[in-house]
Amino acid sequence: xxxxxxxxxxxxxxxxxxxxxxxxxxxxxxxxxxxxxxxxxxxxxxxxxxxxxxxxxxxxxxxxxxxxxxxxxxxxxxxxxxxxxxxxxxxxxxxxxxxxxxxxxxxxxxxxxxxxxxxxxxxxxxxxxxxxxxxxxxxxxxxxxxxxxxxxxxxxxxxxxxxxxxxxxxxxxxxxxxxxxxxxxxxxxxxxxxxxxxxxxxxxxxxxxxxxxxxxxxxxxxxxxxxxxxxxxxxxxxxxxxxxxxxxxxxxxxxxxxxxxxxxxxxxxxxxxxxxxxxxxxxxxxxxxxxxxxxxxxxxx
Amino acid sequence: xxxxxxxxxxxxxxxxxxxxxxxxxxxxxxxxxxxxxxxxxxxxxxxxxxxxxxxxxxxxxxxxxxxxxxxxxxxxxxxxxxxxxxxxxxxxxxxxxxxxxxxxxxxxxxxxxxxxxxxxxxxxxxxxxxxxxxxxxxxxxxxxxxxxxxxxxxxxxxxxxxxxxxxxxxxxxxxxxxxxxxxxxxxxxxxxxxxxxxxxxxxxxxxxxxxxxxxxxxxxxxxxxxxxxxxxxxxxxxxxxxxxxxxxxxxxxxxxxxxxxx
Numbered sequence: 001x002x003x004x005x006x007x008x009x010x011x012x013x014x015x016x017x018x019x020x021x022x023x024x025x026x027x028x029x030x031x032x033x034x035x036x037x038x039x040x041x042x043x044x045x046x047x048x049x050x051x052x053x054x055x056x057x058x059x060x061x062x063x064x065x066x067x068x069x070x071x072x073x074x075x076x077x078x079x080x081x082x083x084x085x086x087x088x089x090x091x092x093x094x095x096x097x098x099x100x101x102x103x104x105x106x107x108x109x110x111x112x113x114x115x116x117x118x119x120x121x122x123x124x125x126x127x128x129x130x131x132x133x134x135x136x137x138x139x140x141x142x143x144x145x146x147x148x149x150x151x152x153x154x155x156x157x158x159x160x161x162x163x164x165x166x167x168x169x170x171x172x173x174x175x176x177x178x179x180x181x182x183x184x185x186x187x188x189x190x191x192x193x194x195x196x197x198x199x200x201x202x203x204x205x206x207x208x209x210x211x212x213x214x215x216x217x218x219x220x221x222x223x224x225x226x227x228x229x230x231x232x233x234x235x236x237x238x239x240x241x242x243x244x245x246x247x248x249x250x251x252x253x254x255x256x257x258x259x260x261x262x263x264x265x266x267x268x269x270x271x272x273x274x275x276x277x278x279x280x281x282x283x284x285x286x287x288x289x290x291x292x293x294x295x296x297x298x299x300x301x
Numbered sequence: 302x303x304x305x306x307x308x309x310x311x312x313x314x315x316x317x318x319x320x321x322x323x324x325x326x327x328x329x330x331x332x333x334x335x336x337x338x339x340x341x342x343x344x345x346x347x348x349x350x351x352x353x354x355x356x357x358x359x360x361x362x363x364x365x366x367x368x369x370x371x372x373x374x375x376x377x378x379x380x381x382x383x384x385x386x387x388x389x390x391x392x393x394x395x396x397x398x399x400x401x402x403x404x405x406x407x408x409x410x411x412x413x414x415x416x417x418x419x420x421x422x423x424x425x426x427x428x429x430x431x432x433x434x435x436x437x438x439x440x441x442x443x444x445x446x447x448x449x450x451x452x453x454x455x456x457x458x459x460x461x462x463x464x465x466x467x468x469x470x471x472x473x474x475x476x477x478x479x480x481x482x483x484x485x486x487x488x489x490x491x492x493x494x495x496x497x498x499x500x501x502x503x504x505x506x507x508x509x510x511x512x513x514x515x516x517x518x519x520x521x522x523x524x525x526x527x528x529x530x531x532x533x534x535x536x537x538x539x540x541x542x543x544x545x546x547x548x549x550x551x552x553x554x555x556x557x558x559x560x561x562x563x
Contacts, residue, residue: 047398047562047563050401050402051401052398052401052402052561052562052563053561053562053563054559054561071404071406071407072404072405072406073404075401075402075403075404075405076404078402079402080402082395082398082399082402084395085395085398085399086394086395086396086398086399087396087399088316088396090316091316095315099308099309099312100399100400100403102303102308103305103308103309103400103403103404103405104403104404105404143399143403146403147404
């Protein structure tokens with residue numbers, strides 16, 4: 001069962017179609033980027049996935065549930081951080097989180113857990129209106145993590161943040177996936193940010209899906225350069241061999257692994273070569289998202 | 302685990318507790334002042350003719366509830382309208398998306414607002430009125446007095462459901478507030494004028510029966526206006542109750558099938 005699947009989904013606001021026959025799937029346990037320019041239909045897709053909007057046609061399934069008809073069951077398993085979230089200003093952080101925890105059948109212990117993860121412990125007795133933008137975003141993450149959800153939906157999580165707060169939030173998201181092992185779907189139009197965290201991508205534009213898949217598959221499909229993380233007992237030795245390969249652009253040596261940048265369309269070849277040369281394991285760290293995005297858009301056009 | 306409707310309605314009430322406490326105190330003070338004046342020994346009617354003087358009532362007549370119901374009923378109605386419009390504010394501002402992203406159904410969310418903005422203010426109004434009456438003059442509750450209280454509860458609840466329906470449909474606090482104020486304050490004046498014009502132009506004598514349509518939305522006003530013509534409070538309640546039920550059912554049905562949060 002996929003974490004999220006859309007099948008021929010249409011959503012109309014008045015006479016304008018926000019989504020036009022959208023079909024894609026996102027498997028479990030990935031960090032997926034929902035990528036596209038402003039107005040592409042990212043937020044609409046997320047709101048349909050949460051059951052806040054009703055589709056005009058098609059099927060939406062979140063962890064096996066229809067989010068419009070089985071809204072409570074679906075929302076029990078998902079945590080959401082909305083784009084430009086609004087919180088009641090005169091409520092204390094603790095009151096708000098405790099109420100939301102209770103809706104999930106949890107209690108004060110759950111609030112303590114999420115404020116521990118998001119660094120909000122010191123702010124529990126402060127009113128929401130007194131929080132800075134960075135801390136409001138932490139509050140957003142904290143409420144999204146309540147009840148230990150299987151799927152996290154983050155809509156533009158770094159929007160309107162200053163560079164430091166942006167870095168902090170991205171680092172937090174990265175750690176969340178590692179520590180909690182949840183499926184994360186991040187919608188954004190800022191590609192370099194997602195480069196650091198995503199291993200799956202859904203490209204959307206003007207309410208239509210351009211393409212979707214794992215970064216590796218997309219990189220191969222569109223002939224885009226990639227960065228491989230190659231684990232080996234002797235990184236220096238392997239680096240000296242790989243650097244001579246024509247499809248290798250650059251090699252970075254670390255204690256137990258190498259970071260190898262490959263030429264567009266050839267990461268599979270480099271992966272195979274590294275394994276032949278005695279590498280223990282090869283991971284596709286990232287493909288170059290910007291390059292990939294350009295290739296996808298060009299192909300779709 | 303407590304049902305989510307109760308959890309969310311008590312959260313709403315907690316957030317609006319200052320306003321509610323102030324309204325409750327205001328209602329209680331006004332009602333105690335007025336009802337104290339109705340205590341048998343103080344219940345007097347000033348007379349100017351044939352001789353200036355006063356008549357002391359052994360027991361105050363039920364109609365003496367009218368001034369207290371007029372003033373506190375107005376406060377109660379405005380409290381209900383203002384609280385219902387708060388749902389419009391939540392939908393307009395976007396707080397509702399936060400709550401509805403957690404495991405609470407759309408139906409429970411709106412039902413929580415029905416409890417918080419209609420049911421709880423009605424209870425507050427009822428008890429702030431009933432307690433001083435029971436202490437000072439219990440017999441006021443019998444007969445016509447009890448009917449008047451029931452009618453004002455129905456009338457305000459109907460206004461509350463109109464405000465919530467507007468808030469759910471249009472997601473605008475100002476619109477919900479404007480509709481509520483118009484419906485409760487302006488429309489009855491217009492209806493009275495229409496009734497007067499109809500009566501005047503058709504040269505008919507108004508009767509409680511042919512003015513019963515006013516009770517569809519305003520059973521208390523109807524009873525107060527045509528009580529002297531023999532209007533029956535039970536009849537007014539029977540005419541209004543299907544309207545109130547239909548409005549509430551419409552609100553819940555819309556919530557279940559078409560209520561979207563942007």
